[in-house]
Amino acid sequence: MADAGSWVVVGLDNGGTSNNATILDASGRFLVDRLVETPSLVREGPEIAVEQLVLALQNVLDVTGTAAERVRAVGLDTPGPASANGVISSKGATNFVDPGWYGYDFRGALEARLGLPVVYNNDGNAAALYTHHVRFGDDAWDNSSVSAIVGTGLGGGVIESGQVVKGAAGMAGELGHVHIPMHGLLEEGQPLPACNCGFSGDAESVASLTGIERNLLPYWLSRYPDHELARVEPIGKAAKLLRGYAENGDELALKVFEQQAKAIGRLFTIAANFTDPDAYFVGGGVVEAAPHFREWFLETVREHTLLREEQQRVATVALVEDLDMAGARGAALAALSEIVGR
Numbered sequence: 001m002a003d004a005g006s007w008v009v010v011g012l013d014n015g016g017t018s019n020n021a022t023i024l025d026a027s028g029r030f031l032v033d034r035l036v037e038t039p040s041l042v043r044e045g046p047e048i049a050v051e052q053l054v055l056a057l058q059n060v061l062d063v064t065g066t067a068a069e070r071v072r073a074v075g076l077d078t079p080g081p082a083s084a085n086g087v088i089s090s091k092g093a094t095n096f097v098d099p100g101w102y103g104y105d106f107r108g109a110l111e112a113r114l115g116l117p118v119v120y121n122n123d124g125n126a127a128a129l130y131t132h133h134v135r136f137g138d139d140a141w142d143n144s145s146v147s148a149i150v151g152t153g154l155g156g157g158v159i160e161s162g163q164v165v166k167g168a169a170g171m172a173g174e175l176g177h178v179h180i181p182m183h184g185l186l187e188e189g190q191p192l193p194a195c196n197c198g199f200s201g202d203a204e205s206v207a208s209l210t211g212i213e214r215n216l217l218p219y220w221l222s223r224y225p226d227h228e229l230a231r232v233e234p235i236g237k238a239a240k241l242l243r244g245y246a247e248n249g250d251e252l253a254l255k256v257f258e259q260q261a262k263a264i265g266r267l268f269t270i271a272a273n274f275t276d277p278d279a280y281f282v283g284g285g286v287v288e289a290a291p292h293f294r295e296w297f298l299e300t301v302r303e304h305t306l307l308r309e310e311q312q313r314v315a316t317v318a319l320v321e322d323l324d325m326a327g328a329r330g331a332a333l334a335a336l337s338e339i340v341g342r
């Protein structure tokens with residue numbers, strides 16, 4: 001049990017359908033070991049969504065029997081794009097379609113409503129921070145890492161001395177939009193993959209579900225026209241089925257995931273020459289796959305992460321587990337770190 005008088009921080013992970021909440025005490029211990037979810041109602045606009053976050057906070061206090069007076073700060077994470085300070089993009093975003101969201105200061109609004117400091121991170125950065133702390137524990141503040149999390153897009157973040165690198169405009173750690181060498185990754189005649197951000201040949205254009213749907217699968221189906229997936233419509237549905245095929249050793253599916261693993265390895269090679277981190281983490285759907293496929297994928301990433309001998313001796317390339325709670329927990333860790341003044 002925590003000291004009744006000691007303070008806590010609350011982590012709130014704001015998603016498209018749910019808010020997930022957690023509590024972290026001053027000693028760095030989580031008081032919740034599962035998802036504590038409530039509806040986020042983000043589609044109904046910012047005013048309602050802010051109230052839902054207040055309810056999520058109240059709910060997790062109730063569930064854990066924590067007095068509201070003990071809360072010293074709140075960590076909030078949301079999907080991007082948003083500024084480092086939690087202002088949603090003026091063009092909106094996948095999760096924030098109501099026009100009320102355009103350019104909305106989400107962090108500031110929650111802070112004003114709660115009367116408590118609110119520390120903001122995007123969900124990729126929050127997950128990267130949590131992963132870093134799980135891996136390094138008490139040594140987190142002395143280590144650095146880079147996380148690439150493959151989902152609809154390619155998220156993640158860069159952690160230096162236990163803290164998220166945010167950058168001058170809050171756009172650091174946008175790993176998905178780093179250009180990677182395509183020579184030797186693409187097949188002869190394979191079109192240069194395009195990304196939603198407007199770039200071609202960046203990491204996300206290959207290593208994301210969107211990249212599979214838009215770039216890799218259309219190409220590979222043209223090479224395997226008799227494949228069962230060629231008859232699945234729309235192609236987004238086929239893209240989601242692909243992992244199951246890969247687990248069963250399907251040739252086309254393995255070609256696609258091999259290109260993804262190569263792309264992540266090349267991205268890590270760039271990271272090795274930028275921040276030379278202690279650890280490189282791979283997360284996302286692939287982690288939930290069958291062990292033999294997961295290990296093959298990670299091994300392929302390793303093979304294409306070109307580290308110097310000195311780096312190989314000290315760095316690790318590893319999978320991220322348990323991403324369910326990563327957003328809320330990472331958000332809470334960021335709030336704690338702000339208070340401790342690290």
Ligand SMILES: [Zn+2]
Nearest residue numbers: 177195197202
């Ligand atoms: Zn991009």
